[in-house]
Structure formats: structure tokens, C-alpha cells
Amino acid sequence: MKNLKIKLVAVLVFVGMFARADEGMWFLMFIERLNQRDMQKMGLQLTAEEIYSINNHSLKDAIVQFNGGCTAEIISKEGLILTNHHCGYDAIAELSTPKQDYLTDGFWAKTKADELKPKSLFIRFFVRMDDVSKRILGKVNDSMTEEEREKAINAEIALIQKENNDGGKYTVSVRSFFQGNEFYYFVYQDFKDVRLVGTPPKSIGKFGGDTDNWEWPRHTGDFSMFRVYGDANGNPADYSTANIPLKPKRHLSVNMNGVKEGDFAMILGYPGRTNRWLPAGGIEQNVKFAYPAWVEASKLNMDVMKKYMDKNDDTRLDYESKYAGIANYWKNRQGMIDALTKAKTAELKSKNEAKFNAWANKPANVAKYGKVVETLNNYYAKTSEKARHDNYLMQILRGSSFAAISRTLGAQLDGYAKANEEAKAGLKADLLTSVDEFYTEISMDVEKDLLSSQFNLYARKAGYVLCPTIEQIGSKSNNDFRKFINATFEMSLFSSADKLKAFIEYPKDGMITNDPLFQLSSELLAHYNSKSEELTKLQADYSKSFRLLVAGLREAKMSTIQYPDANSTLRLTYGKVSALPANPKNDAKVNYYTTLDGTIKKYKAKDEEFDLPQRLMDLHKAKDYGQYVDKAGHLPVNFLTDNDITGGNSGSPVLNGKGELIGLAFDGNIEAMAGDVIFDKNLQKTINVDIRYVLFIIDKFAGAKHIVDEMTIVK
Ligand code: ARG
Numbered sequence: 035m036k037n038l039k040i041k042l043v044a045v046l047v048f049v050g051m052f053a054r055a056d057e058g059m060w061f062l063m064f065i066e067r068l069n070q071r072d073m074q075k076m077g078l079q080l081t082a083e084e085i086y087s088i089n090n091h092s093l094k095d096a097i098v099q100f101n102g103g104c105t106a107e108i109i110s111k112e113g114l115i116l117t118n119h120h121c122g123y124d125a126i127a128e129l130s131t132p133k134q135d136y137l138t139d140g141f142w143a144k145t146k147a148d149e150l151k152p153k154s155l156f157i158r159f160f161v162r163m164d165d166v167s168k169r170i171l172g173k174v175n176d177s178m179t180e181e182e183r184e185k186a187i188n189a190e191i192a193l194i195q196k197e198n199n200d201g202g203k204y205t206v207s208v209r210s211f212f213q214g215n216e217f218y219y220f221v222y223q224d225f226k227d228v229r230l231v232g233t234p235p236k237s238i239g240k241f242g243g244d245t246d247n248w249e250w251p252r253h254t255g256d257f258s259m260f261r262v263y264g265d266a267n268g269n270p271a272d273y274s275t276a277n278i279p280l281k282p283k284r285h286l287s288v289n290m291n292g293v294k295e296g297d298f299a300m301i302l303g304y305p306g307r308t309n310r311w312l313p314a315g316g317i318e319q320n321v322k323f324a325y326p327a328w329v330e331a332s333k334l335n336m337d338v339m340k341k342y343m344d345k346n347d348d349t350r351l352d353y354e355s356k357y358a359g360i361a362n363y364w365k366n367r368q369g370m371i372d373a374l375t376k377a378k379t380a381e382l383k384s385k386n387e388a389k390f391n392a393w394a395n396k397p398a399n400v401a402k403y404g405k406v407v408e409t410l411n412n413y414y415a416k417t418s419e420k421a422r423h424d425n426y427l428m429q430i431l432r433g434s435s436f437a438a439i440s441r442t443l444g445a446q447l448d449g450y451a452k453a454n455e456e457a458k459a460g461l462k463a464d465l466l467t468s469v470d471e472f473y474t475e476i477s478m479d480v481e482k483d484l485l486s487s488q489f490n491l492y493a494r495k496a497g498y499v500l501c502p503t504i505e506q507i508g509s510k511s512n513n514d515f516r517k518f519i520n521a522t523f524e525m526s527l528f529s530s531a532d533k534l535k536a537f538i539e540y541p542k543d544g545m546i547t548n549d550p551l552f553q554l555s556s557e558l559l560a561h562y563n564s565k566s567e568e569l570t571k572l573q574a575d576y577s578k579s580f581r582l583l584v585a586g587l588r589e590a591k592m593s594t595i596q597y598p599d600a601n602s603t604l605r606l607t608y609g610k611v612s613a614l615p616a617n618p619k620n621d622a623k624v625n626y627y628t629t630l631d632g633t634i635k636k637y638k639a640k641d642e643e644f645d646l647p648q649r650l651m652d653l654h655k656a657k658d659y660g661q662y663v664d665k666a667g668h669l670p671v672n673f674l675t676d677n678d679i680t681g682g683n684s685g686s687p688v689l690n691g692k693g694e695l696i697g698l699a700f701d702g703n704i705e706a707m708a709g710d711v712i713f714d715k716n717l718q719k720t721i722n723v724d725i726r727y728v729l730f731i732i733d734k735f736a737g738a739k740h741i742v743d744e745m746t747i748v749k
Pocket of ligand 1: 120240242243244246247248358361362681682684700701702
């Protein structure tokens with residue numbers, strides 16, 4: 035009897051270890067085999083086939099990738115799209131002017147004819163996926179160099195893409211998983227006529243700003259709405275007034291009944307990047323070398339931009355979106371440094387690697403795996419200084435619009451100068467548009483300051499091998515680059531749209547390649563991409579060893595991770611509505627949701643981050659929450675789930691057991707910033723906008739009930 039009990043306990047412990055429902059970004063095609071039973075136990079009422087089916091319409095048809103970097107969902111039969119405010123931010127800023135500032139004031143289209151088309155915005159439907167590991171790995175063998183291997187794989191990938199794109203109708207992407215140990219292809223269909231339908235003012239959509247970003251408790255109405263259009267037959271088409279709203283295969287129903295702790299919750303979306311298999315040495319390199327440089331140089335970009343944004347509204351709108359993007363990862367990377375240090379993640383991993391190394395050096399394994407850990411550690415030891423350098427340089431490229439000009443507008447202009455007369459005539463109109471678009475969104479004062487300030491930081495801190503021009507000028511000028519940058523702009527065609535337009539009228543080959551700003555940019559990029567022979571060899575050995583590490587850990591069953599790292603492919607994560615360990619900062623009684631009361635408590639008049647629209651305050655005062663109020667009389671704003679997401683999941687739907695929309699994922703919490711490397715069961719949460727808050731803002735705050743009426747509401 036006693037014995038049996040012990041066995042039972044052992045079984046329970048064992049099951050408990052693997053039923054880590056919250057961890058994992060799963061492939062839709064394996065849900066039936068890997069997750070369905072577990073999910074149904076937790077509250078899923080759908081079958082795997084209802085979530086993902088190749089032959090029938092399924093839940094996946096309502097989920098789209100939004101503009102390459104976010105997720106969104108279709109929520110009406112007329113192609114209405116819901117995503118985060120911070121995902122629509124760039125488009126909203128682009129459509130705004132100081133006179134008609136939708137970013138500040140919000141925007142709600144009264145009719146479809148009022149919807150606004152931003153320059154470029156696309157959404158991507160997922161059609162199907164399949165495993166091509168055997169096919170691709172059949173083309174390689176152990177005696178190949180990494181270069182030969184890559185070539186063979188790419189050749190096979192090109193074939194797979196051709197076979198599956200249906201004569202150009204689809205985009206096919208073949209991606210590697212588990213560090214090159216498996217391969218899958220993904221078939222997508224892209225639509226590029228996407229128009230803005232509605233957005234709350236920034237004071238709601240980005241309430242709390244960078245102070246609250248990555249933090250819980252949270253009170254942000256982080257949503258915006260768009261609509262996808264196609265031609266009369268429902269095919270993708272360039273923007274045209276003749277296009278009609280797309281009739282989607284599937285749209286999500288919206289459930290207004292609210293959430294409570296423990297409720298099943300799943301999220302479908304496009305997580306961008308995780309590094310759960312990263313070796314200890316890589317974590318250490320990031321924490322000590324890469325991220326500190328990233329953080330310091332990002333902050334410099336922010337400080338320079340902010341100085342000018344505060345002075346001028348045009349400049350603010352030009353740089354707002356770029357600023358927000360840089361600020362977002364500035365805080366994220368500092369959070370990662372803190373969380374990884376606190377959790378001692380590198381030490382933990384290094385213990386597991388020591389165990390693996392012992393296994394790898396057993397006679398049966400030594401030939402294949404014996405050198406893996408040693409090679410990885412050697413790579414990190416030799417590349418730390420370069421990692422620091424590259425991160426400083428990378429932030430120059432991220433901040434300045436001119437640092438990479440030789441690859442973007444410059445390359446276009448040079449191509450134009452070299453083209454024959456007939457080709458020139460064909461290129462001219464587009465080129466003039468590109469020039470106009472480029473120069474309407476920048477300020478020369480900001481750009482010059484960004485470059486001279488960043489060069490100063492780089493020259494002082496980047497170490498390793500410096501970019502030659504920066505080193506020379508810096509040593510002559512005591513690292514004051516202002517004169518040099520001014521002179522470079524003075525002499526460059528790129529200093530104004532007018533000069534470039536004159537060049538487009540009277541082009542001459544050689545003028546672009548001899549331009550001082552073009553040359554500076556070429557040098558920066560060449561320096562960033564340059565590789566010594568030694569480095570090339572180190573990197574090849576590294577990528578082989580990393581692949582073997584992952585293969586070996588799986589073979590030796592020394593890793594509990596059963597899903598591949600995120601890489602911007604569609605995944606599902608499931609778990610439940612769940613509180614963070616006690617946090618006295620919260621306004622709600624229970625620590626898994628916040629309410630409008632808490633929003634109002636944070637209100638600071640005229641503050642850049644915590645100001646609120648008067649109308650919202652009035653609605654709160656009158657407790658005029660309409661049908662969106664919860665049972666306790668509060669208006670819910672945000673809630674937490676224990677789902678496993680990362681950047682790219684922004685805008686993803688949070689779904690209940692029936693696949694109905696209950697919220698919108700928009701953030702993670704700073705305590706769990708180590709999450710991209712290691713999932714913390716207790717700390718890692720997803721921060722979501724309660725769908726009732728979304729509906730309340732549209733209906734009661736903005737008076738745009740016609741948009742809510744388009745949806746399929748479940749009460
Ligand atoms: N942290 C969020 C994400 O990466 C973005 C939030 C945008 N808000 C902000 N205050 N910058 O998805």
C-alpha cells in the first residue's frame with residue numbers, strides 16, 4: 035500500500051514536470067499530438083482540427099501577421115482588423131500632421147469612405163505549413179563545410195518555394211528550427227490595401243508611456259483598428275477606391291463575459307525571437323558586453339531625438355515612432371541584464387552544459403559531440419569585444435536615417451545614374467516619390483546631432499577595431515565630430531531633397547558613389563559586415579557546434595524544452611488567467627486585473643505619459659460604463675495570463691476555450707525579462723487589454739458604436 039502511494043506520488047511529480055502548460059510556443063500542426071489532451075483538461079472546448087486545418091476553415095484563418103512585426107486578428111465579416119496601438123503607431127503617426135494629429139487626438143472613421151490609407155502596410159494570412167526536414171537534411175552530410183552545407187540547403191529551399199507558391203499567388207518561406215536540425219515551410223498570402231479604421235488618442239493607447247512600459251500593474255488601452263481590402267474577387271490588390279472590404283474565411287467572435295483567475299486562455303500569434311537554447315557563454319556575453327552597449331547607445335539616440343521633438347511638433351511626429359521603438363528595447367535590454375543576473379541564468383545553464391559535456395565525452399558520443407562545449411566557449415571568449423563594438427555600431431544604424439543611406443536611397447540613386455535612358459525614364463517617378471517620402475520624415479538638425487553624438491560615443495567606448503574614418507577624425511578632434519559631420523552634409527547631395535531632385539534631372543554616374551555621406555555610410559556598413567579569416571572560421575565552427583549542442587541535448591534528453599525557438603512563425607501558447615505574486619502596487623483587489631479606477635489614480639494633468647482625455651474622466655466620474663462594466667461595478671482595463679509570448683506577439687488575440695476573443699496581448703512584465711532565454715513559471719506573464727475596455731473606448735468614449743455593431747458579440 036505504502037509502496038503504491040510512493041509510486042503514485044512519483045507519477046504525479048513526473049506528470050507535473052511536463053504539464054507545464056504555460057511554457058511553450060507550439061506549432062499548430064502538432065497540437066493534436068502534443069497538446070490537445072492537456073489543453074482540453076485545462077478548458078479548451080475545440081479540437082485541434084478546429085484550430086488548424088489545411089482543408090477546412092479554422093481558427094488560424096482569423097489570425098494575421100501585421101506589417102511584418104506584429105500580430106492582428108480579423109473580427110468582422112467585413113475584414114475589420116484588431117491589433118495593438120503600438121503596432122499601428124507608425125501608420126498613425128504617418129497619417130498625422132500637427133493640424134490633424136490623430137496620434138494625439140485619436141481617429142474614428144464614420145464610414146468606410148473615411149478610412150485612411152497609410153503608405154505601406156501589409157497583412158499576411160497563413161495558409162499552411164509542412165515538415166521538410168528529411169528532404170532538406172537529405173542533401174547534406176557530415177563531411178561538408180558549413181558553407182557547402184548552407185549552399186546545399188538554400189538550393190533545396192529555392193525548389194520548395196517554387197513548388198508551393200502556386201504560380202506566384204503565395205509567398206513561401208522555409209525556416210530552420212532547433213538550430214538547423216529541422217526545417218518547415220510556410221505558405222502565406224499577403225494583402226497590402228490596409229486602412230486605418232480607428233485609434234484611441236495616445237493618452238489611452240500608450241497611457242503610462244515608457245514609465246509603465248514592461249510593467250504591471252498596467253492601465254493601457256493598447257489597441258487600434260484597421261480594415262483589409264481586396265479586389266472584387268477577394269484577391270490581394272494594390273490600393274484602389276474600387277477595392278472592397280475582404281470577406282475573410284473566418285473572423286473571431288468577441289466574448290464580453292469577462293475573465294476570472296484560472297480561466298483557460300490561449301494566444302495565437304507570431305512571436306519574433308527567443309533564445310531558449312542559447313549556451314551559457316552566450317548569455318554571459320550578452321549580459322556583460324552586448325546589452326550594456328546597446329542600452330547606452332540607445333539612450334543616447336533617445337536623448338538626442340527628444341531634445342528636438344520637445345521643441346517642434348513636426349519633428350515630434352517625424353520621430354515619434356522611431357523613438358518609441360528604440361525606447362521599447364532600451365528598457366527591455368536593461369530588464370534582461372537585471373533579470374538574467376538576478377536569476378543566475380548563465381550559471382544554471384553552465385551546470386547543465388557540464389552535465390552534457392560529460393555525456394558528450396562518453397565513448398559512444400565523443401566523436402560527434404566531444405568538442406561541442408569547448409568550441410562554443412572558445413567562440414564566446416574570442417568574440418566578446420566584437421560583440422560590444424557591434425552593438426555600439428548597430429545603434430548608430432538604428433538611430434540615424436543616413437548611416438545606412440548607401441544601402442537604401444543611395445543604392446537606388448546610384449542604380450538610376452547607371453541605367454540607360456529608357457530604364458531611367460521608367461525609374462524616375464518612383465525615385466522622386468522615394469526622395470519626397472524620405473525627406474518629409476526627417477529633420478537635418480536631429481540627423482546631424484545623432485551622427486556626431488553617436489560617433490563620439492563609439493570612438494570612446496566601442497574598443498575592438500574601430501571604423502577607420504571615425505578613428506582618424508576622432509583622434510584629430512578629441513572626439514568632437516560636429517565640424518566633420520557638418521562639413522560632410524554640406525558637401526553632400528543627400529543634405530536636401532532639392533539637391534537630389536536636381537541630380538535626378540541631370541544624373542551623372544559616379545556622383546553618388548563619390549558623395550561624402552554615401553561613402554561614409556558605405557564604410558560604416560562595410561566595417562559592420564567585415565570578417566577576418568579567423569572570425570569566419572570561428573563563426574562556422576560555432577554554428578556547427580550550436581546545432582550539435584541542440585541535437586545532443588535532445589538526444590540525451592537533457593533539455594525539457596520540446597518546442598522550437600520563436601522565429602516569427604505562427605505559434606500557439608496556452609495557459610490560464612493568472613496573478614503575479616502579491617504586488618502592493620496594484621489598484622485592483624485581486625492581482626490579476628486592473629480597472630479604470632486605477633487609471634484615474636495614475637492621472638497627472640498635462641503629463642506626457644499620464645495625462646488623460648477629459649471625456650474619459652467624465653465617464654469615470656459618472657460610472658457610465660454601459661454594458662462593459664464587470665460584476666463588481668468596475669470597468670476592467672488590463673489582465674494577466676501565464677501565456678508564453680515575446681515581441682511579435684503584440685496584437686495577438688487572447689482566446690477562451692471556445693476560441694472567442696477575450697483580450698488583446700500587448701506586453702510582458704519586467705520581472706520576467708529573462709524570458710527570452712529561460713521561461714520562469716512563476717514570474718512570466720502576458721499583459722492583455724480586456725476586450726471590454728476596447729469595446730468601451732470605441733462605443734462609449736468615441737461614440738463609434740457602428741464599429742462594435744460590425745462584430746459578432748457573445749454575451
Ligand atoms: N513593450 C511592448 C512590446 O514590446 C511595447 C509597448 C509600447 N509602449 C511603449 N510605451 N513604448 O510589445
